[in-house]
Amino acid sequence: MHFVLGDITKMDTDAIVNAAASDLKPCDGICRAIFRAADTKKLMEACGKIGRGRIGEAVITPSCGLACKYIVHAVGAGWYADGRQADLLFADCYRHALQAAFLYHCKSVAVPLMFSGDFHLPRPKAIRIAGDVIRAFEKTHPGMEIFLVLYNKSIYEMAVKILAQTEENDHGHESVR
Template sequence: MEIRAVQGDITRQDVDAVVNAANNAMRGGGGVDGAIHRVGGPAVLADCIARFPDGLATGDAGWTTAGNLPARWVIHTVGPDRRAGQTDRSLLVSCYRRSLEVADELGATSIAFPLISAGVYAWPKSDAVRAAVETLRTTPTQVREARIVAFDEATYALVEKAITSPDPG
């Protein structure tokens, strides 16, 4: 799989599936979640309510329509919230692994990820980048292209460095 760093807006990625850093309730929120719901429109929320009436567990992933997004699907995953005491790194790794598994179930060959849990959920950015790159490199998948979309230049530089380094740790 080719892993690429992209600086920009995840809602503008023309890929099979866009990953949403969702909350447990699966009803929209702030940050990436809010942007995906705003651009995707009401169909994304309606599908979340239908598919996930009880929400989704931290570390798990599931899919919905992408609504008005250029992608075909949104893969929602719930990252660990360090502010709430969720410090188990395996939950963060599970977000990437489960998202790839869902992508495989859908037949998606291209996927765009945000940096899960590195925003309002306060995961240290450098470790969030390492977890993303390591997991994407080591998880068996049919996905051919995975993008890690960074909103700002500093995060993009961290992601690009981790991707081009033989060992992101």
């Protein structure tokens, strides 16, 4: 996994991942940024042809003018603190998004930290879930290059710190949490 501080809409990867609502229409956060950077009309038409996405699933559209080839829309829902069930749902969003990119023969994919803003998933929890799923996916799909794209410096630094700690734990080192 590569950490990137920047704008996911500028990533020149085979696919980028969008944190989408089930109606696949523009919503706040990263979703709105992606719709604004793309040809909004074409992207809305492409999403309209799909209709709706199921929570925890992912659907793919063309990039509609972005540098990438595809946009993978991972459908999430608000976080309501119901523990393990919510964690599994958000993990499914990442897992299904990466699997969809793989099925479209993508060799590189840019993933944002999903659902930690407008969907209210606590940011440290969102970082751990993203890191766990991405690392597990990389182990079974070593040919795919995955970029975790973070849009501001404080979130980037938090992600690097948290995921460095979990990386140490993965290798049997003591946790500093």
